Amino acid sequence: MTSSAEPVSRAERKKQELRREIIDAAFDCFAERGYHATGIADVAARLGIGHGTFYRYFQNKRDIVDHVVDDLVGRVTGALTAENAPDAVSTLAEYREQSARIGESLGRIFGEDPRVPRLLLFEAPGIDRAMSERILDLFDLAASLTAAYLTHGVELGYLRADLDIDNTARAINGMILGTAISSLRTPEAQVAQSEALRRIMYDGIAAR
């Protein structure tokens, strides 16, 4: 049920392949030079195709950036939801391990290719209102995901009963966001950053 009807055959597959290549090339260009600074011609040139061809695959410039973002959002949410259900854990220690695992996934995506956070956080919001709303939706989605983990923890009793779940979730996501942004300049600090984040959550910053 994951893929739709068979894409007929050969030529059709070629088309889908080129379509994918265009999305990737556009991602490269947008991340490197920025959305407004790259022209359709740049994207086409990168693939060695005429820029008229581009319009056989995408309506217009605005159209493709949506697809690029789709792609990235898919990667990120995929990493977040895969094999890490909130109710897979039942103790604080397990929870901490799980959060480390999730942090690692995110780190892999954001840290290994800084173009991903650059596009999602630095380029996309400035494109237009619709896109910035989309990014805000993404934050909201992330907040509700995190909130689900917290809710689960409160119910099982390994997290504070009086947790302000929603706002705490946003604060935690903020820390993750901070990590992603840091990785724009110092991708190698990603791991330490992630550990510091977890220490704040579990140990706080105060001396005992």
Next chain:
Amino acid sequence: MTSSAEPVSRAERKKQELRREIIDAAFDCFAERGYHATGIADVAARLGIGHGTFYRYFQNKRDIVDHVVDDLVGRVTGALTAENAPDAVSTLAEYREQSARIGESLGRIFGEDPRVPRLLLFEAPGIDRAMSERILDLFDLAASLTAAYLTHGVELGYLRADLDIDNTARAINGMILGTAISSLRTPEAQVAQSEALRRIMYDGIAAR
């Protein structure tokens, strides 16, 4: 020593006044429609001046956005440094109070006028490389400020001795960033958000 040489007189003052009005109008436009979507003509029209006049005050479109950002950065750093030196406190309780005070200042700036975070976080980074570097510099500056507070706390012994100061500072700033971004949609949640942030720092999220 705060102001330079006297700006001669009357007419000169008028000029400075208009200059300021242009900066404000540009801020309005950029925050509302976005940098790329606003033309110089829009800024000029908002003030009822000819757009040619604009060029008597600023070199070009790129020039003015720098001044707008200067202005905002000044406001933010002003709020951060004013009357809140790191060494003004010496106990955890005082520190917590101070952080609440700082949070309140930031909340006033970000929460009361969402256009400020929208411009700084959503519009500016997408303008060009130079501007996004500038925003990253701002994050670095903020990180070093926060780090100074943490260092002071560690030295006086009211914060954990084994704190990873730099990364913890970035994580904390990330939470603040998250709050600022939330305030784009729900400015009224600002206070609760800020409180949740402090609870994470001081109490953690784990059940006792």
Next chain:
DNA sequence: CCCGAAACGGAATCGCGTGTCAGTTTCGGA
């Protein structure tokens, strides 16, 4: 009240990038 300098305004210029389109090439099937 008059004059020259400085400020203003907005029509005109110019460059750039999006999107179109008609001619050309490719390719699978017969």
Next chain:
DNA sequence: TCCGAAACTGACACGCGATTCCGTTTCGGG
């Protein structure tokens, strides 16, 4: 090998907006 459909190409047609420039207006000093 030949044919028609489908894909590709890039020169071209716009439209848009930044910047310029010069005729007009304002204003302070004499």
